[in-house]
Every structure is written in C-alpha cells, then in structure tokens.
Amino acid sequence: MTALQRILRPALWRLDDLLSRIFGPAWNPLYNLGALGFFFYWIVAISGIYIYIFFDTGVTEAYDSVAYMTEDQWYLAGVMRSLHRYASDALVVVMVLHLIREFAYDRYRGARWFSWLTAVPIILFVLASGITGYWLVWDQLAQYVAIATMEWLDWLPIFGEPIARNFLAPDALDDRFFTLLVFLHIAVPLLLLLALWIHLQRVSRPRVNPPRGLAAGSFAALLALSFAMPATSHAPADLAKVPTVLDLDWFYLGFHPLMDVWSRGTVWATAAVLMLTIAVMPWLPPFRRPEVARVDLDNCNGCARCAEDCPFNAISMERRSDGKPFDREAVVNSSLCVSCGICAGACPTATPFRRTGALVPGIELPHATLVSLRDALDRKADTGSQQVYLIACEHGARRETIGHPDLAVATVPCIGALPPSFIDYLLSRCGAAGVYLAGCPQGNCHFRLGNAWTEARLEGRRDPILRKRVPRERVCWGWFAPHQSSGLRRSVEAFLRDVRGLPPQEAPSVRQLSTRFDRSREEGGVGGP
Amino acid sequence: MTSALRYVGQAAVLVAFAGVVGFFSAAPSFRHFPEGQALLKVSFAHGGARRAECRKRTRRELAEMAANMRKEMDCPRGRVDLRLEVDLDGAPLYQATLPPTGLAGDGPSRVYERFVLPAGRHVLHLRLRDSRRNQGFDHVTQKVVELAAGQSVAVDFRVGEGFIVR
Numbered sequence: 001m002t003a004l005q006r007i008l009r010p011a012l013w014r015l016d017d018l019l020s021r022i023f024g025p026a027w028n029p030l031y032n033l034g035a036l037g038f039f040f041y042w043i044v045a046i047s048g049i050y051i052y053i054f055f056d057t058g059v060t061e062a063y064d065s066v067a068y069m070t071e072d073q074w075y076l077a078g079v080m081r082s083l084h085r086y087a088s089d090a091l092v093v094v095m096v097l098h099l100i101r102e103f104a105y106d107r108y109r110g111a112r113w114f115s116w117l118t119a120v121p122i123i124l125f126v127l128a129s130g131i132t133g134y135w136l137v138w139d140q141l142a143q144y145v146a147i148a149t150m151e152w153l154d155w156l157p158i159f160g161e162p163i164a165r166n167f168l169a170p171d172a173l174d175d176r177f178f179t180l181l182v183f184l185h186i187a188v189p190l191l192l193l194l195a196l197w198i199h200l201q202r203v204s205r206p207r208v209n210p211p212r213g214l215a216a217g218s219f220a221a222l223l224a225l226s227f228a229m230p231a232t233s234h235a236p237a238d239l240a241k242v243p244t245v246l247d248l249d250w251f252y253l254g255f256h257p258l259m260d261v262w263s264r265g266t267v268w269a270t271a272a273v274l275m276l277t278i279a280v281m282p283w284l285p286p287f288r289r290p291e292v293a294r295v296d297l298d299n300c301n302g303c304a305r306c307a308e309d310c311p312f313n314a315i316s317m318e319r320r321s322d323g324k325p326f327d328r329e330a331v332v333n334s335s336l337c338v339s340c341g342i343c344a345g346a347c348p349t350a351t352p353f354r355r356t357g358a359l360v361p362g363i364e365l366p367h368a369t370l371v372s373l374r375d376a377l378d379r380k381a382d383t384g385s386q387q388v389y390l391i392a393c394e395h396g397a398r399r400e401t402i403g404h405p406d407l408a409v410a411t412v413p414c415i416g417a418l419p420p421s422f423i424d425y426l427l428s429r430c431g432a433a434g435v436y437l438a439g440c441p442q443g444n445c446h447f448r449l450g451n452a453w454t455e456a457r458l459e460g461r462r463d464p465i466l467r468k469r470v471p472r473e474r475v476c477w478g479w480f481a482p483h484q485s486s487g488l489r490r491s492v493e494a495f496l497r498d499v500r501g502l503p504p505q506e507a508p509s510v511r512q513l514s515t516r517f518d519r520s521r522e523e524g525g526v527g528g529p
Numbered sequence: 530m531t532s533a534l535r536y537v538g539q540a541a542v543l544v545a546f547a548g549v550v551g552f553f554s555a556a557p558s559f560r561h562f563p564e565g566q567a568l569l570k571v572s573f574a575h576g577g578a579r580r581a582e583c584r585k586r587t588r589r590e591l592a593e594m595a596a597n598m599r600k601e602m603d604c605p606r607g608r609v610d611l612r613l614e615v616d617l618d619g620a621p622l623y624q625a626t627l628p629p630t631g632l633a634g635d636g637p638s639r640v641y642e643r644f645v646l647p648a649g650r651h652v653l654h655l656r657l658r659d660s661r662r663n664q665g666f667d668h669v670t671q672k673v674v675e676l677a678a679g680q681s682v683a684v685d686f687r688v689g690e691g692f693i694v695r
Contacts, residue, residue, distance in 0.1 A: 022538035029542070089550045144561055154641060160630050161574035162641040168572055168683045169695035221543040225551045242681045244562045247555040257559055 008104035013483045016444060025442035025479075027214045032443075033098040035210040036218060038196070040094065043087035043219065045189065047080040055136070057178035062138040063236045070232060082226030085249070088130050090222060092251040095126060103281070105446065110289045111202075111312060111338045113282035118199040120279045125192035130252035132185040136178070141246050143167070143237035148256050155264035170239045202336055204313045205449070290413075291366045292337035295330045297321070299349045300362035302328035305463055306343035309416070311448035312336050315343060315363075330363055340447035341365045341417025345454070348464050350419040352377075353429070361419075368413050373422070380408035381430035386504060388496055389432050391418055393439040395446035397480035397488040401438075404489070406496055408432075415439030415477075416450030420457045420466040427474055427505065434499035436492050437477040444481070451479050474499060562645070567676035569644040569651075571623060573686035576637040577609040577659040606635035609661055613640060615684075616654040648678040655684065655692045668692065 012030075019028045029036060054077050056065040069077035099119060102108045108116035135146045150164035166172055200206040210218070234246065248256070258267050293306075293314070307315040307330060314336035317328040330343075343363045344350050350361035352374045359371040380387065387408045392398040393415040402409055412418050415437055426432040437458075439451040456462035458477065466475070476495045480488040562568070583604040591599050611627040623642055630636035651674050656666040670692045674682055683695045 019542065022535055022542060024535075029546075085554060086547075086550050089554045090546070093546070093550060151641070151643075157630070160636050160639070162572060162639055164641055165572055165574070168570060168685065171695065217539060217543050218546075221547040222550070225547040229551045229555075231554075240681055241679050242562045242568045244560060244564070244679055246559050246561055248559045249555060250553045251550075257561075260561060 005104050005106060008100065010483055012101060012104050013481045016441065017481065017484065020441060020443070023214065025444075027211050028443055029214060029218075030097070030101065030444075032207065032210045032214055033094045033101065035207040036094045036214070037091055037098065038208045039210050039215050039218065040087040040091040041189075041193070041196075043222065044084055044091065047084040047087065048189075050080045051077055051084060052182075055182070057182055058175040059138065059173050059178070060236075061175075062136060062178050063233065066137050066139075066233055070230065074230060078230055079223070079226045082229075082231040083222055084133075085231040086222045086225050088133070089249065089251040090218070091126060092130070095123065099123075099278075107446065109282045109287040111314070111336050114202045115199055116282050117279055118195060120275055122192065122195045122199060123278075124275070125188055125195055127252060129185065129189045129192055130249070132181060132188060134249065134252065135181050136185060137233050138178070138237045139234040140237055140243035141234045141248070143239065144243040144246055145253060145256065148259050152259055152264050152267060155268055167239055173239065202313055203448070204311055290339040292334045292339055293332045293341070293343050293363050294366050295332060295363050296360050297324070297329055297362075299360055300326075300329050301349070302326040302330070303348060303362075304328065304330070305346040305348065306330050306363050309342050309346040309449070309453055309462075311340070311342060311450075312338055314338070332363070338447060339365055339367075340414040340450060341368055341412065342414055342447060342450055342453060344370060345414075345417045345419050345450075345457075346464065347419065351421040352419075352425040353421065365413065365417070368417070370419070370422075373410065373412065373418075374425070376410055377408070377422070377426060377430060380410070381426075381432070386431060386433040388434040388436060388492075388499055389426050389430075390436045390438060390492060391415070391422075392437075392488075393446070393450065395482070396438055396440045397482050397485040398438060399482070400485035400489040401492055404492070407492065414445070414447045414450035416445070416447065416453045418454070420464055423458075423475055424467050424470050427470060431505055432474075433502070433505055434474040434476065434495060436495050437475075438488055438492075439477070439479050441481050441484075442479045473502060474505070562679065565648055565678045566645050567648045567678060568681040569646050569653075569674070569676070570642065570681065570683040571613075571615055571644070572639075572641040572683060574637040574639040575611065575657075575659065575686055575688065577611050577629065578661050579605055580607040580609055580634075580661070581605045606633045608635055608638070609659070611638040612656075612658040612666070614654075614656040614666075617644075617646070618652055619654075622653075646676060648676050648680070650675050653684065657686065657692070 016028065016030050019030055023029065025031065051069060054065055054069050054073070056062060066081070069081050071078070102116065131145060131149060135142045147164055147167045150167065154162045154164050166177060200208070209215070234243070248254070255267070255271070258270070302317065302320065304317045307317050314333050315330050316333065318331045320326050320329050322329070341364065344361055344365060347361045347363050350364065350370050352359060352370070359374060361370055364370055377389065380389070388406060390401055390407045390409045392401070392409060392411050394411050394413055396415070398409065398411065401407055418437065423435045426435050437454060439454060440446050442451060445451045453462060454477065457464060458466045458475065460466065478488060478491045583602045586601060586603050591601070608629040610629070613623070613625050613627060614621070615623040622644060625640065627638035627640055628634065629638050653672045653674060655670050655672065657668040658666045660667050668686070668691050672684070672692065672694050674694060676682060685693050685695050687693060
C-alpha cells in the first residue's frame with residue numbers, strides 16, 4: 001500500500017499544484033471532487049425527472065419515446081438526455097479520482113475508516129443506477145447489458161428460475177418489466193443518496209456544493225458536450241438477434257466485456273475480491289493510531305470552540321460532570337478523533353502566557369502537548385534573539401527549511417493545532433523577529449480544515465483570534481505541499497529579508513526571561529516536536 | 530499566471546474533462562459477438578417427478594398428528610434430478626444432470642446454456658429424463674433450425690408441449 005502511495009503522491013501533488021495555479025485553490029477541481037460528485041448527482045436527478053415525463057414503459061414504447069426525445073425534441077429533451085448520461089459519467093470520474101486521492105494521501109485509515117467503508121455501497125449504487133438506466137432505452141446496447149447482467153446474476157444459486165429467461169425470446173418480454181426497471185432506476189439512486197448521507201456522517205462541514213464558478217464551468221462543459229455529441233441510441237432491441245458491435249459506455253459497462261472472456265464465477269470472484277479489498281483497505285496494514293485528544297476539565301470552561309472547529313465531529317458538548325459553574329464540558333469521541341490537535345489550537349485556555357500553574361489547556365493531544373511545544377520554542381529562543389521562527393505542519397513542506405541557519409523550526413501535527421497566542425508569545429516574550437506558519441496547500445489540508453481555521457484566526461475572522469497588538473508585518477504564512485519545499489524555502493527567505501528590514505524587536509526583559517526559565521524547570525517539559 | 534492565461538487554462542481543463550467523458554461514454558466500440566455466427570440458447574425451468582411415490586397414511590399415523598395437520602397423503606418434497614442431452618448434427622453438444630433447486634430439493638431444475646454456432650442449417654436431438662427411471666428418456670425430439678448470422682434461437686421446454694424452439 002505504502003509503495004503505491006509513494007508512486008501516486010508526487011504525481012498528485014504536481015497535478016494539484018497545476019490545477020491550483022489554473023483555478024486557484026478554492027476552485028481546484030481536485031479539492032472539490034466530493035462536491036462535484038454531488039453536483040453531478042443533482043444534474044442527473046433533474047435531467048432524469050425531465051426525461052421521465054416523456055418516457056413510456058413498454059417493449060416498443062420505451063425505445064420510441066427515447067427516440068422522440070433524441071430526434072424530435074433534441075433541443076430540450078435530447079439535451080436533457082445527453083446531460084443525464086454525461087453527468088452520470090462525470091460522476092464516475094470524480095468518484096474514482098476521489099477514491100484514488102484519499103488513498104494516495106492516506107486519508108482513509110484510523111478514525112477515517114467509516115467514510116472509506118461507506119464508499120463501497122456508494123460505488124455499487126452508482127454502477128447499479130447507471131446500468132439500470134441503460135436498460136430503459138431498450139436498444140441493442142440495453143439488450144446486451146440486460147442479458148449479460150442477468151446471466152451474471154443467475155450464477156448465484158438464489159433464483160428458482162433463471163432471470164435471464166425474461167429475455168429468452170421476443171415473446172418472453174412483457175411491458176410490465178419496464179415498469180419494474182423504472183422503479184429500480186428511481187429506487188437505486190435514492191438509496192445512493194441515502195448512502196451519500198451516511199458517508200458524510202463523520203465529517204463536519206462537508207463540502208457538498210462546489211464553488212459557483214467551478215459548478216458553472218463544469219455544467220457549461222457538460223452542456224457543450226451535450227450539444228456537440230448528443231447521446232444517441234443503438235438500433236432497437238430484438239431478442240431474435242444478437243447485438244454484435246456495441247458502443248459501450250466504459251464508465252459503467254467496462255466490466256461487462258469480461259463476461260465474454262471469463263466464466264461468470266470468475267467475474268463474480270474478481271468483483272467480490274475487488275470490493276472486499278477496497279472495503280478492508282483501512283485495516284491493511286493495521287493503522288497505529290496516535291493518542292486521541294484529552295480533555296482537562298480543570299481547564300475546560302465549556303466554550304465549545306473545540307467542538308466547533310473539529311473537522312471530524314469528534315467532540316461533543318455534554319452536561320457538566322465535575323460540579324464547576326459551567327453548563328457544559330467537552331467530551332472526545334475516541335473513535336472519531338484523528339489526533340490533529342485542531343481542538344487545542346481553538347482552546348482559549350491554550351495560552352503560553354499563563355503565569356500560574358502548568359500550561360495545561362482544556363483540551364490537547366497527549367503526545368504533542370502545548371507545554372512541550374512552548375519549551376521547545378523557549379529552547380530555540382535561548383540560542384539567539386531576533387530569530388525567525390518557522391512553525392510547520394507535519395504534513396506539509398518543510399524538508400529544505402530544516403537546518404536553515406537563520407530559522408528556528410518547530411513542527412505541529414497540523415498547523416491548526418497552533419493557538420494564535422503562541423505567535424504573540426514568540427514575538428513579545430521570546431524576542432522573535434518574525435513568525436512564519438507553514439501548512440498543507442489551501443483546500444487540501446491533511447485534516448481538512450487546519451489551514452482554513454488558521455488563516456481565519458490570524459485574520460481575526462474566527463476565535464481564537466490573533467491579538468491586535470501583534471505586529472502583522474512580522475507574521476507570515478504559506479501553504480505548501482511536501483514536494484514544494486523549495487517554494488517554502490523561497491517564501492521564508494523573502495520573509496526573512498522583509499523582517500530584517502524592520503527595526504529590531506524590543507528584547508524581552510530580564511523578568512520575562514527568568515519567568516520563562518523558572519516555569520520550564522517547574523513543569524519539566526521535555527522533548528517537543 | 531496572468532488572468533487571461535488562467536481563463537484559457539480553465540477552459541482547456543474543462544474541455545479535456547468533457548472530452549474524456551464524451552469519448553469513453555461511447556467509445557471504443559466493442560465486438561460482443563463474432564461475425565457469421567448465430568446463438569443457440571437452451572433454457573428451461575422444469576420440476577422432475579417426486580423422489581418417491583405419495584403414500585397413504587394409516588389411521589394410526591393420522592391419529593398421532595395434530596388435528597389441523599392431518600393430510601391423508603404423505604408426499605415427499607424432494608424431486609429427482611433431470612437428465613438432459615443435446616446433440617448437434619449428430620455430435621454431443623451438451624449433457625448434464627440438473628439437480629432440483631431449493632434447500633429441500635423441491636424446486637424446479639433449471640438450465641440456461643448459450644452456444645455460439647456457425648450460421649446455417651442444424652439438426653438438434655433433444656432428450657430429457659424427468660421421472661424416477663434410471664435409463665432412457667421421457668421426452669425425445671428432433672428439431673431442425675435454420676440459423677442466420679447474428680440470429681438468436683432458444684430451445685425451451687414446457688409440460689404438455691415438450692421441447693419448443695422460440
């Protein structure tokens with residue numbers, strides 16, 4: 001798995017980067033694959049409702065009604081039919097890309113297994129929706145698809161009579177069969193919608209609508225395609241003849257030709273192994289989960305910012321259990337927590353300025369405590385004043401900045417795990433000349449929302465905000481993928497030049513320094529990122 | 530990247546996306562069935578005779594049964610396997626023993642087989658055993674079929690009609 005991820009990742013990083021340059025991070029189609037999938041689903045649903053108005057259920061009526069839409073009312077119903085087909089195909093494309101990306105970026109294991117596993121029925125429902133749609137046209141392609149699918153299903157010893165016998169001869173088929181097909185073609189997409197809803201249950205603020213510009217562009221592309229290459233039918237189905245040459249929709253019917261080459265049992269085995277492999281991938285190999293976030297009730301005032309910022313709905317606010325005069329307390333659901341630390345970054349008690357007691361915020365990661373981060377920063381501050389600090393996300397770029405002579409580098413599990421008060425602390429107490437924050441590319445945060453929340457906090461749009469007294473010219477941030485280390489280095493060096501042009505920061509007073517050292521000894525914080 | 534270049538790039542990406550979707554939605558073509566051949570399907574679902582004769586229950590047996598379960602005839606559910614043999618132009622084409630379906634073996638036996646044959650005139654000999662006998666066949670027939678290239682013909686079986694070509 002890891003070897004395959006190592007092959008895929010660099011290619012995806014570069015593709016992400018290229019599309020971000022072209023579309024901008026917010027509109028990057030690769031960052032909006034799930035939302036585009038929903039968008040294509042709704043195009044399919046609306047166009048489907050329209051063409052259903054003209055569709056007749058019957059052995060000959062089905063084909064004739066589709067032909068009417070395609071030829072007589074080509075300008076509307078025909079376009080709707082084409083949109084119906086092409087949006088369905090586009091849905092498969094974004095679904096497969098979504099799957100590949102989540103795998104390549106290792107965003108499917110640990111607490112994220114649920115979203116991955118629930119993708120399996122989604123894949124099956126998408127394919128079933130498309131395949132039943134092709135039957136309805138009742139042309140030669142429909143005949144081929146229907147018979148091949150039924151013969152494949154008949155391999156299972158669960159039918160008293162082979163269901164492919166429904167297509168044995170021209171007189172075998174009944175009009176009512178099309179009523180059943182229409183029911184299936186409506187019911188399966190509704191089940192798909194239900195599966196999509198379940199798929200998003202463990203994700204907070206799921207992006208189900210793409211940015212308007214991207215949606216408009218995608219729709220325009222599909223509309224132009226519908227006019228340029230209208231969806232057409234094959235010759236009418238005739239059960240007395242065998243369809244010979246077929247223009248397959250490879251997105252939905254790519255599996256069917258295997259049935260001509262392999263036995264039905266082999267095709268079943270292949271499909272089952274493929275689906276089972278996808279289903280169990282989150283546990284191949286078993287994921288060693290880092291410790292989940294821990295709540296310290298003595299420091300939790302029930303403000304709910306952690307619950308608000310958690311990208312995976314892992315924190316809920318429950319009735320207070322310790323008798324303190326607050327209504328609620330944060331409770332971490334360990335099965336949902338991905339150990340990103342964004343909750344600690346949102347906690348108002350996570351301030352390194354604390355003068356009394358140990359630095360224990362209301363919530364934080366046991367393996368990446370804020371006290372250890374503060375101590376690590378303090379130690380770096382001891383090596384020289386007027387330093388520039390680079391605080392980098394573990395999942396973003398940082399390779400080329402490690403060992404930089406003019407930088408003090410520290411890492412955090414996610415840039416969203418850094419409380420903004422640390423920036424203030426570095427500039428006002430550690431005598432830092434500047435602070436540079438580096439994280440995953442915009443729109444592609446490993447933990448979904450870390451860089452978005454950080455940017456909002458620094459710009460004063462989201463609590464906890466960066467205090468107004470912090471000189472903004474000494475704070476910078478940049479979002480870079482791991483392969484963009486040189487880009488990060490250039491950006492950091494430009495920041496270094498800018499900072500050097502500024503008047504020197506006021507050095508921390510002796511009292512401040514001694515407070516820092518005393519506290520460090522008291523808490524015994526060791527290690528650090 | 531300048532705005533104009535970005536717009537051109539966006540258009541190019543969307544056109545490429547639409548192009549991939551449009552192309553693979555109906556291409557490349559796939560030949561499902563060889564040229565100059567025809568398709569023969571042999572398919573039916575038919576229940577064989579019961580494995581054993583029905584037996585009349587004795588008065589004592591009936592008395593021992595619950596009142597609502599007292600049926601005079603005791604008929605075993607299981608059915609015999611069918612034996613089907615098909616010869617094409619004098620040579621064996623298909624021979625199979627078809628077990629009954631169902632967990633209790635009381636459902637119909639079923640067969641669905643496809644044979645790709647050269648177009649032309651063919652003689653089919655069809656034999657089916659559906660009784661408890663061990664030798665011989667209960668239904669024997671000969672059918673002559675004229676198959677055009679690309680034609681699909683089905684051989685079915687119905688009680689009372691025997692083998693039929695559809």
